[in-house]
Amino acid sequence: QVQLVQSGSELKESGASVKVSCKASGYTFNRYGIYWVRQAPGQGLEWMGWINTHSGNPTYAQGFTGRFVFSLDTSVSTTYLQIFSLLAEDTAFYYCAREDNWFFDSWGQGTLVTVSS
Amino acid sequence: QSALAQPASVSGSPGQSITISCTGTSSDVGNYNRVSWYQQHPGKAPKVIIYETDKRPSGVSNRFSASKSGNTASLTISGLQAEDEADYSCCSYAGDNTFIFGRGTRLTVL
Numbered sequence: 054q055v056q057l058v059q060s061g062s063e064l065k066e067s068g069a070s071v072k073v074s075c076k077a078s079g080y081t082f083n084r085y086g087i088y089w090v091r092q093a094p095g096q097g098l099e100w101m102g103w104i105n106t107h108s109g110n111p112t113y114a115q116g117f118t119g120r121f122v123f124s125l126d127t128s129v130s131t132t133y134l135q136i137f138s139l140l141a142e143d144t145a146f147y148y149c150a151r152e153d154n155w156f157f158d159s160w161g162q163g164t165l166v167t168v169s170s
Numbered sequence: 171q172s173a174l175a176q177p178a179s180v181s182g183s184p185g186q187s188i189t190i191s192c193t194g195t196s197s198d199v200g201n202y203n204r205v206s207w208y209q210q211h212p213g214k215a216p217k218v219i220i221y222e223t224d225k226r227p228s229g230v231s232n233r234f235s236a237s238k239s240g241n242t243a244s245l246t247i248s249g250l251q252a253e254d255e256a257d258y259s260c261c262s263y264a265g266d267n268t269f270i271f272g273r274g275t276r277l278t279v280l
Contacts, residue, residue: 097173097274098259112267148215155263156206156221163215
């Protein structure tokens with residue numbers, strides 16, 4: 054079955070960087086885009102952007118340009134989210150999700166990134 | 171690009187029906203029949219319960235239904251059950267491979 058498995062929780066200091074992974078299984082990896090969604094504590098879901106797993110081309114939503122980078126390694130069916138120069142407001146759960154015909158049919162379990170100041 | 175507007179909370183008693191609204195603009199909800207709804211229990215990842223405005227994935231109860239009129243989409247849950255208590259978020263395609271989520275609605279089953 055389709056599965057997205059994310060890396061574990063991270064505790065980082067302000068100014069550091071973090072890399073979250075999302076490993077896909079159960080389907081042909083490069084046939085579906087992978088999207089990233091942020092959920093700050095007690096807040097709603099926020100679309101961050103996506104990466105085309107066929108071309109590797111990333112697209113970033115407004116507010117997620119500059120410090121956020123999506124990448125992938127097709128050899129291990131894994132996409133990555135890197136956040137540089139972490140700020141306290143980056144503290145959130147980060148989810149990867151597979152997009153199928155304009156909705157997100159499978160989600161990773163989420164990765165909590167905590168930034169201490 | 172602001173979030174889609176949803177009520178912060180709704181509540182209902184077991185067996186009752188509730189409706190959650192999701193209001194966007196003519197650039198997103200009003201322009202595409204590509205609204206999806208997600209259920210999220212505490213500490214869990216979101217799960218799709220409606221896609222393409224009014225379609226249910228296999229395995230999702232037919233107590234969940236949805237519709238759209240103009241710039242507003244709606245999710246209705248009938249025959250409320252305790253297990254329906256969760257957060258519900260709408261999401262709309264907004265063109266050029268971009269999406270916008272709602273702020274989420276907390277459903278309390280009294």
